[in-house]
Amino acid sequence: MSHIVVIGAGQAGSSLVARLRKDGFDGEISLIGAEPVLPYQRPPLSKAYLLGEMELERLFLRPESFYADNAVALRLGQRVTGIDPRAKTVNIGDEVISYDQLALTTGSHPRRLPAAIGGDLAGVHVVRDLADVDAMAPAxxxxxxxxxxxxxxxxxxxxAVCAKRGVKVTLVEMADRILQRVAAPETSDYFRTLHGSHGVDIREGVGLDRLTGEDGAVNGAVLSDGSALDVDxxxxxxxxxxxxxxxxMAGLELENGIRTDALGRTSDPHIWAAGDCASFPYKDGRIRLESVPNAIDQAEAVAQNMLGAGKDYVATPWFWSDQYDVKLQIAGLNSGYDRVVTRAGEGQTVSFWYYAADQLIAVDAMNDPRAYMVGKRLIDAGKTADPDIVANPDADLKPLLKA
Structure with a gap:
């Protein structure tokens, strides 16, 4: 009987095994995860879960019974230590597991501060998995x-979460502005103002020189401009x-992640990759997308291709971020934009439309789901939008979809 092994029990891994069963795969499936909990959704970790508004069980993508009912062997709290592509085996410590096809949905790691500047002090946290948030919550x-x-x-x-809990927050960003790598100045300005209205002290063009500590725990920071802060x-x-x-370790080709073809297959014909860890063809280049929608869509596409569908994965990038009472929805990728058109709304409602040579390529929509929906459908269809109509808050956007 054919055996498919999936390494990485996150959003992509869970989606991949579910799709295999949905599409009729009747062989063995093993889902291996290093964390000792059922596959769960990560976005609420640093928001609703940290705020105490969501219980652990509500984080789970699927109940434990789903995996049992679908004959998916869950290997949780177990870390794969090696892969032998020639023998088609994976190692969990001394245990050797054979596979016919292997999928890597290993996700990503948060970048940490070097120990040389205090990154190893107690009280220094990253926000990536359940253990990270559980460790930070008491502070x-x-x-x-x-x-x-x-x-x-x-x-x-x-x-935003810290400020909502009454924490005095200072945020430092080495670049000239927040969100410089991912958004236009207009979006940066919007969120700078939003955070300032909630008492967050944002310092741009300022980096961290070092952290200070006492008895192994962080108690302060010295910034690149020489200023010092007391921190808990x-x-x-x-x-x-x-x-x-x-x-x-397995000798697979890497290129800003695990390099795959358009089907999701790696340089080894029996090994596939999906989610944050995978780099795949996109338009005239390659891309790696760090988002829940991509993790789901790409994993399902890979599952189908593991079963012989032979269908290229075509990404339609979209993202979101929740901060205070603002929902930011992003459609498309703004790389290479040369113009931004603002569509104003009431209160905190606004959207920014990115153009490259008159072609709409992305939209940032704050509390404006209609603008987001129209922009996403236009971008996915390869259409553009008349900037004059976009900029007129009284103009109806829906006719743009019929143009």
Whole structure:
């Protein structure tokens, strides 16, 4: 009987095994995860779960009974230590497991601060998995002082949760502005103002020089401009890196992640990859997408191709971020934009439309699901939008879909 092994029990891994069964695969399936809990959704970890608004069980993507009912062998709390592509085996310690096809859905790792500047002190946290958030939760209390390192979406979301819990928050960003790598100045301005209205002290163009500690625990920070802060805990949000260690050990090709073809197959014909760890063809280049929608869609596409569908995965990038009472929805990728058109709404409602040579390529929509929906459908269809209509808040956007 054919055996498919999936390494990585997160969103992509869970989606992949579910799709295999849905599409009629009747062989053996093993899902191996290093964490000792059922596959769960990560976005609520640093928001609803940390705020105490969501119980652990509600994080689970599927109940334990799903895996039993679908004959998926769960190997949780177990770490794969090696892959032998020639023998088609994986190792969990001294145990050797044979496979016919293997899928790597290993996700990503948060980037951490070097120990040389205090990154190993107690009270320095990253926000990636359940254990990270459980370790940080006791510190997030009224009156505590937090330093957030990094002004991307991870850092800003952490700042929002901390501020809502009454923590005094200082956020530092080395670049000239928050969100510089991922958004236009207009979006940066919006979120700078939003966080400022909630008492967050955002310092741009300022990095972290070092952390200070006492008895092994962080108690302060010295910034690159020479200023010093007293802090009770630190949250590091300086990005993630694809988890490629097993792929590298197995001799698979890497290129900003595990390199796959359009089907999701790696350089080994019996090994596939999906999710945060996978780099795949996109338009005229290659891309690696760090998002829940991609993890689900790509994993399902890989599952189908493992069963012989032979269908290229075509990504339609979209993302979201929740901060305070603002929902940011992003459609498309803004790389290479040369113009941004603002569509104003009431209160905190606004959207920013990115163009490259008159072609709409992305939309950032704050509390504006209609603008997001129209923009996403246009981008997915390869259409553009008349900037004059977009900029007119009284103009109906829906006719753009028929143009």
């Amino acid at each position: 997030v209390i009224q009156g505590a002082r937090a330093l957030i390192v990094g002004g991307g979406y991870i850092g800003l979301e952490a700042a 805990f630190v949250v590091v949000g300086v990005g993630i890196a694809p988890a490629t260690e097993l792929a590298e």
